[in-house]
Amino acid sequence: MDVRLVLLAKLEFVTHFPSTTSASRQKPLSQLAANIFSFVNYLSYIMRPWIRSLRTVDARRVTQRCFSSSRPRLELRSIWDLDNKIDPVYRECTNRSLEIIKFPEDQPPNNVLLIQKEGVPSVTEAMVEFAKYLKTAYPATNIILEPHIATELHSSLPFPIHATPYTTLPPYPNRNPYHLKTSLTVTFGGDGTILHAASLFSTSPVVPPLLSFSLGTLGFLGPWKFSDYKAAITAVFTNKARIMRRSRIKMEAFSGSTQLLGDLWPPDSQSNGGRGEGSGVWAMNEVNIHRGQNPHMAIVEVFVDGRFLTEAVADGIILSTPTGSTAYSLSSFGSIVHPRVPAILLTPICPRSLSFRPLVLPAEVEVSLKLSDKARGDEVEVSIDGKRWGGVRKGVEVKITGEMGNFCGGGEGGVPCIWREGSEHEDEWVGGLNGLLKFNYPFGEEPSSRVFSNIDGLEEKLPCKSTKRDL
Known part of the structure; x- marks a missing residue:
């Protein structure tokens, strides 16, 4: 509070209330209390404009802070605001069962669709972590979420996200926003999440590359562990990823x-x-x-x-x-x-x-x-x-x-699933068949002593009580 305002108020009080001089000290105590109360009221009256100005400044500061930092975090944009997708090309690699995915030079995937398994907080946290890393490493990339997921998560992300305004997608490829805008699809969940992602392109002959992180119940179709997500996204954006097409x-x-x-x-x-x-x-x-x-x-x-x-x-x-x-x-x-x-x-x-x-x-x-x-x-x-x-x-x-089996070099046909790095010469389907589906386990017994390669590339030796099988 400004000292000059206090002195000015005291001077005006003495002028308007001469009873506060020494001659009035003999008056009753009640009269003195009344004079003090009048002084406080008068002081608040003359200070009211100054207090109002302080409140206005604080309000402006709060409004400016919300506009500059909070609004972008709360922004939810339409998927139609995005540029059309960037399509990759596929080239045959040394292992003819796999292909190398190549995006145009200096044009990595511009729009990435994220699909998650619903109702599992740990999966949601993993997807948010992935989205933040993707925007930090590749700021030009746009994030697309499904409408109900976008409504729940857009307030927790420090950047704008995009979603389709439709609750029911139109069937035709030239009207479906996912068909026109998605360059890369990333799933967080199990096999059901992968099937759901593929169903979004069920009326299109072209499906964008699919990167799947196994965070579900079984994970037979998802070869990637979430702990390797940085290596996975780097392989895609540097044109080092390999894909295997799953025919439909x-x-x-x-x-x-x-x-x-x-x-x-x-x-x-x-x-x-x-x-x-x-x-x-x-x-x-x-x-x-x-x-x-x-x-x-x-x-x-x-x-x-x-x-x-x-x-x-x-x-x-x-x-x-x-x-x-x-x-x-x-x-x-x-x-x-x-x-x-x-x-x-x-x-x-x-x-x-x-x-x-x-x-x-x-x-x-x-x-x-x-x-x-x-x-x-x-x-x-x-x-x-x-x-x-x-x-x-x-x-x-x-x-x-x-769909015909020879897709090499073409953009149409099959679901191009991004293969786990370092598994070019490994058939993870065989490992998943043994490790996850327990292929040919003897009924009522532990499996015979043999080494299985599971889908994560780890070797597991399973002991057996007996090698005899009942025929």
Whole structure:
């Protein structure tokens, strides 16, 4: 407080209240207290403008601090504000099963889509740590999150993030923001998170490179440990990463010559004149046709390249990719197929006939399925990668085709999964088959003494009580 203001106030008080002189000291104590109270009130009155000015300055300072530091952290932008994606090219490397991913010179991935397993705080913390490192190491990179994740996390990130304004994505590649904007996809979770990320591109023949960190329950498809995330992202941005393509299968549904699609994907006739390139839906794991809630077994006619194969009486039929051969198809006693083998697996679900065995077909064949007129139910359900697609009634034909196995050099076809650094000459699929799926473990016994390479590249020697097997 300024001393001059106090002295001025005291002088004005003496002028206006002469009773405070020595002559008034004989007055009662109550009168003295009243004079002091009047002095305090008058002092607050003349100091009021000065106090108001201090409050205004403090308010301006607080407002300026919030505007300069807090606002960018709270900013959530639309994905449509981003430039279009930068597409890489793929070159064949010495190991012909893998390809080298190459982005244009001085043009690393500009837009990175982050997908996380929901409901696990440790996974969320890992994704936030990764996002902060990515923006620190490569400031020009833009971060894309799913809308519900972006709403929860954008206040905890010190930089703007982008999200799509849609709750339901449009089906057409030329309207889907993920198809147009994503240069690289990074997942944090298990195999289900990878399938979810692939489903965002289920209507596009082109899928951006996929970098997966195993933070889920099983992690059979994710080769990277999160502790190696700096090495992983450096390999991608310096064009040293290698990828392995996981082929998909394409599903189309027709009623006569008219293409039909479910509620999630309206008919493609508006975009490409009916059946044509870009129509249909791609699955990374499997297409499952099953009886659903119908109490009766489904009767499905199966055709291969237009020729009648069999009439299946079963709970359902699974059309699987080699990647999906270790998923639902395996639970139905289907064959296990290496992901580099171009094939379509046809696996029945609980067939009535014991002679109905699983089949492995070439990837270039077309498998057609129809609900038989003999079926007691009017409809069967169709699921794609574990998600319900819709119902197929009598008279509707479902056609399944595979992607060809030779993708080298091209941008289309398959899901390009980034391989773990240092594993060029290691087949991690074999290690995962032994270490995670416990392939050929003797029933009721510990496995025989042998060395398995698990997916993290560690050797684990498993002892055995007995090497004798009961036949």
